[in-house]
Structure formats: C-alpha cells, structure tokens
Amino acid sequence: MKIGWIICLVMFGILFGAACGNPGPAPIVTPQDSLQVAEKYCGSCHQFPSPELLDSNTWIKRVLPNMGWRMGIRAASENPYDSLQPDEAILARKQNLYPEKAILTKDEWAAINSFYASHAPKQLREADYEQPGNGLSRRFQADGIYIGQKKAPDISLLSYDEKTALLYVGDAGNNVYAFNTQFKTVGKWATPSPPVAMLIADNQLPEVVCIGSIAPSEKKEGGLYSLNGGQQQATLVAGNLARPVQVLQTDLDKNGVDDVLICAFGHITGALVWWKEGDSTQQKILVNQPGARALQVTDINQDGWPDIVVLMAQAREELLLLLADGRGGFSNQVIASFPPVYGVSYFEMGDLNGDGFADIVVSNGDNWDLSPVRKYYHGLRVLLNDQQNHFKEAQFIPLSGAGKLVMADFDQDGDKDLAAVSFYDDGIDPARSVLLLENDGKAHFTGGYAPNTDVGKWLTMIAADIDRDGDTDIVLGSYFHNGAEWIKLLGQGVETFPSLVVLWNETVKR
Ligand SMILES: [Ca+2]
Numbered sequence: 232m233k234i235g236w237i238i239c240l241v242m243f244g245i246l247f248g249a250a251c252g253n254p255g256p257a258p259i260v261t262p263q264d265s266l267q268v269a270e271k272y273c274g275s276c277h278q279f280p281s282p283e284l285l286d287s288n289t290w291i292k293r294v295l296p297n298m299g300w301r302m303g304i305r306a307a308s309e310n311p312y313d314s315l316q317p318d319e320a321i322l323a324r325k326q327n328l329y330p331e332k333a334i335l336t337k338d339e340w341a342a343i344n345s346f347y348a349s350h351a352p353k354q355l356r357e358a359d360y361e362q363p364g365n366g367l368s369r370r371f372q373a374d375g376i377y378i379g380q381k382k383a384p385d386i387s388l389l390s391y392d393e394k395t396a397l398l399y400v401g402d403a404g405n406n407v408y409a410f411n412t413q414f415k416t417v418g419k420w421a422t423p424s425p426p427v428a429m430l431i432a433d434n435q436l437p438e439v440v441c442i443g444s445i446a447p448s449e450k451k452e453g454g455l456y457s458l459n460g461g462q463q464q465a466t467l468v469a470g471n472l473a474r475p476v477q478v479l480q481t482d483l484d485k486n487g488v489d490d491v492l493i494c495a496f497g498h499i500t501g502a503l504v505w506w507k508e509g510d511s512t513q514q515k516i517l518v519n520q521p522g523a524r525a526l527q528v529t530d531i532n533q534d535g536w537p538d539i540v541v542l543m544a545q546a547r548e549e550l551l552l553l554l555a556d557g558r559g560g561f562s563n564q565v566i567a568s569f570p571p572v573y574g575v576s577y578f579e580m581g582d583l584n585g586d587g588f589a590d591i592v593v594s595n596g597d598n599w600d601l602s603p604v605r606k607y608y609h610g611l612r613v614l615l616n617d618q619q620n621h622f623k624e625a626q627f628i629p630l631s632g633a634g635k636l637v638m639a640d641f642d643q644d645g646d647k648d649l650a651a652v653s654f655y656d657d658g659i660d661p662a663r664s665v666l667l668l669e670n671d672g673k674a675h676f677t678g679g680y681a682p683n684t685d686v687g688k689w690l691t692m693i694a695a696d697i698d699r700d701g702d703t704d705i706v707l708g709s710y711f712h713n714g715a716e717w718i719k720l721l722g723q724g725v726e727t728f729p730s731l732v733v734l735w736n737e738t739v740k741r
C-alpha cells in the first residue's frame with residue numbers, strides 16, 4: 232500500500248525555500264560535514280535512515296534518485312510527474328510532491344549521495360529466520376477454502392461476527408460474502424471498490440469500509456457502506472475518505488452515543504478521522520498525516536477516559552498515543568518510531584507479561600517501496616510497557632515481509648500468543664509465510680511456521696473460534712496483487728490456490 236516516503240520533505244522544502252528566497256553563494260560541503268547534511272535533509276521529516284539499512288546499490292540507484300525528486304533535484308530532461316497517472320499527477324502537483332526548485336545546494340546533494348554510497352554495505356546481511364520451535368504449530372490443521380472461479384485469489388477483507396457466527400470475506404473484485412460455519416454463502420453484496428474492513432456492532436446492520444484504490448492514490452474515493460440484508464448492493468453511509476483501511480466504533484467522549492474512528496491511510500496526505508456520534512458531518516481530524524493504518528482504543532492511563540493508540544505507516548513511521556484530556560480533546564505523543572525502510576505494517580496491543588499493563592507488538596515488513604530487497608530487520612517487535620506507558624523493544628523476531636498479526640491464547644495456557652503473516656515477501660520461500668509464536672508467560676516468544684500455508688500470499692488474517700469448539704482458530708485470506716506474484720508461486724510448485732486457509736486449532740480435541 233505504501234510507495235513513497237520522505238514525503239513531508241516537501242513541506243520542509245516549502246518552508247526552507249521560503250526562508251532562503253535569495254541564497255548567496257553556498258559553502259562547499261566537506262566530507263566531514265556530510266553526516267550533518269544527510270541528517271539535516273534525510274531526517275527532517277522522519278527518522279533519519281542510517282546508511283547501513285540498505286545496500287549501496289539500492290541507495291544510489293533506487294532510493295536517492297526518488298528522494299532527489301522530492302527535494303527538487305532532477306535532470307533538465309526529467310519530469311517526475313510523468314511517472315504518475317495524469318489525474319494523480321494533478322493532485323501530486325497540488326501537494327508540491329516534487330518541487331520545481333532545489334531545496335538544497337548541488338554540493339549538499341553530492342555530499343548526501345557520497346555519504347550513503349561510502350557508508351552503506353555492498354550487501355545486506357541475512358536474518359536468521361529459524362525459530363527455536365515449540366508445539367504451537369502442531370496444534371493446527373490447515374484446510375483450503377475455494378471461493379469463485381478466480382485462479383489467483385484477491386481476498387482483501389476478513390471479519391467475523393461472534394454474535395451471528397458469520398464470516399465476512401471481501402475481495403478486490405468488489406464483493407463481500409457472508410459465510411456460515413460450514414462455509415456456505417448466506418449473503419453476497421457488491422461494493423463500489425475493494426472492501427477492506429468491517430464495522431460490526433449491536434443493533435445495526437454490518438458496515439463495510441471500501442478503500443477506493445488499493446494502489447497508492449491521493450484521491451478520496453473510499454467510504455463506509457451498509458450491508459443491507461434485503462439488497463445485493465452495499466449502500467453508502469458516508470464517502471469522501473482517503474483510502475480508509477480500518478474502522479472502530481466506541482463511545483470516545485463518554486456522552487452515551489458511540490463515535491466512529493477511521494484510519495484514512497491516504498498517500499501524500501491522510502488522517503485519523505473521528506466522526507462524532509458516528510456522524511460524518513461532525514468530522515474531526517485527530518492526526519493530520521498520511522499512513523494511518525491501525526488503531527486501538529483503551530484507557531491506557533486508567534483515568535476513566537478512552538485513549539487511542541494509532542500506527543502511522545507512511546513517511547513518519549510511528550506509533551502515536553492520543554491521551555484523552557477529559558474535555559473531548561487529545562494530546563498526541565510518539566511512543567515508538569522507526570526509519571522509513573522499516574515499513575511498519577500492523578500492531579496489536581495486549582498484556583503479554585501479565586503485569587496488568589498493555590504491551591504492544593508491531594510488525595514491519597512492507598517492502599512495496601523503493602527498496603524491494605530482503606531486510607534482516609523486517610519482522611515482529613515486542614514492545615513492553617514499563618507500567619508508565621513507555622514502550623521498549625524486548626524481543627525482535629525476524630519475518631521477511633511481515634504484515635498482519637493477531638494476539639490470542641491459542642494454547643489456552645493463560646497468556647497471549649501471536650500469529651503473523653509474511654505478505655510483502657519476495658515469494659521465494661512460501662513455506663515460511665505464517666509464523667505461530669508461543670508466549671512463555673513472560674512475553675518471550677518462540678515458535679515455528681504454520682503447516683500447509685505455502686499456497687497463497689496472505690494479506691488478511693483473523694483469529695476466532697470458527698467451529699465454536701472452545702479454541703481460537705485462524706483464517707488466512709490470499710491476495711495476489713499481480714500476475715508476477717502468482718507466477719512466482721507457480722514456479723515454487725504450488726498448483727492450486729485456495730482463497731482462504733483455515734487453521735483449525737485442535738487444542739480442545741486433545
Ligand atoms: Ca485515559
């Protein structure tokens with residue numbers, strides 16, 4: 232979902248350019264100054280990426296030329312807007328994505344290039360993907376579920392309604408299906424764009440979030456739609472959203488009426504949106520930056536007021552805590568931040584070490600950007616709460632292309648375990664696409680790969696007791712973004728591609 236980063240350098244460019252309307256002769260940059268120059272320009276709008284995070288070739292040939300465009304550095308014959316669709320180019324120009332004028336001198340630009348070229352490794356080291364192992368993966372049996380006639384599945388949504396025991400599945404062909412526990416279709420709706428998230432609440436029809444465009448786009452074509460039982464077409468609740476990807480309903484301001492929060496991922500711009508009392512005409516912007524990917528609401532400081540934790544996954548990659556002030560407002564603070572090449576993709580909160588304080592696991596592995604090379608630092612990060620809501624990394628578990636993750640007590644020993652998928656991976660090792668990790672009770676995780684999950688690319692995953700036997704099962708949804716990804720798996724010997732794989736938990740049967 233994410234392509235560009237270092238986007239707000241543009242904003243910096245506007246400010247810097249205005250302040251330096253008529254610059255005099257610029258001083259020559261010495262090699263000794265190059266670190267400072269790189270930190271200044273490559274760390275002004277997101278965490279400064281250390282050169283060691285990518286190989287020198289990727290920096291020089293792929294990343295820095297694009298960053299140059301974003302700082303107004305381009306060859307006379309080059310027009311970076313030509314790389315975009317014409318309608319997207321118009322919107323990008325409005326945001327001054329690629330400024331006409333350079334915001335730094337030629338010497339400074341040369342210093343940045345030589346800094347990254349000389350300090351980056353020739354090759355990135357490999358991660359150790361092996362896990363010490365435990366019995367968790369042996370608790371699960373995999374079953375493939377086939378939906379429709381498509382050879383390459385494009386599942387974009389999974390959601391489960393505990394009350395009705397219905398599994399909702401959506402695809403990028405703009406359909407939502409409701410399945411019963413025998414996987415028989417009991418409802419089907421057409422949507423205007425790919426469905427990606429659902430709002431299931433008491434006493435109202437289920438609602439579905441449609442993203443507008445899965446590919447990066449500055450258009451606001453997403454919306455919230457109702458799945459009316461009597462109709463086959465989802466009906467609009469409210470639209471004009473910038474690539475919404477998650478929705479949550481809760482009484483945020485404690486006035487007795489539920490509010491709606493929406494992560495509008497966007498592209499160059501985006502937001503965390505609050506619809507007071509669920510009314511889109513009473514919209515407030517809680518975070519005004521692109522990349523809102525996932526959120527959870529919890530009273531983290533136990534003052535009686537719901538607080539928000541939100542993962543921002545574009546440009547500034549960070550977890551934000553929005554502490555409620557008790558008067559309907561929030562104060563925002565960064566609780567964890569990452570360099571842009573980390574590609575943060577998802578997070579979950581829950582008490583992992585049993586001390587009563589919510590901890591966090593964040594996944595990072597989004598590799599759909601300018602540097603599609605395997606990165607040893609992609610995986611899961613366990614961030615433990617020091618009981619004062621400061622979060623510190625206690626464990627890193629490598630997982631190439633890490634995407635969605637879930638927390639649940641799969642082995643029923645009283646602590647939350649983890650499941651995570653590799654989605655943004657290069658597809659050369661599909662047997663390592665679903666990681667199951669057991670908690671030792673002190674928030675240390677070990678595990679292995681789920682059986683028979685090498686038959687898809689898993690974008691979506693939910694944990695729920697689908698067969699209602701008392702233990703938590705896992706459903707995986709397969710999504711191929713293009714034919715090349717599909718052909719790569721064919722090349723690995725995969726012959727059939729189920730839309731879903733259900734990992735039946737057999738803990739209760741033992
Ligand atoms: Ca609070």
Ligand SMILES: [Ca+2]
Nearest residue numbers: 582583584588
């Ligand atoms: Ca804890």
Ligand SMILES: [Ca+2]
Nearest residue numbers: 640642644646
């Ligand atoms: Ca457990």
Ligand SMILES: [Ca+2]
Nearest residue numbers: 696700702704
């Ligand atoms: Ca079960």
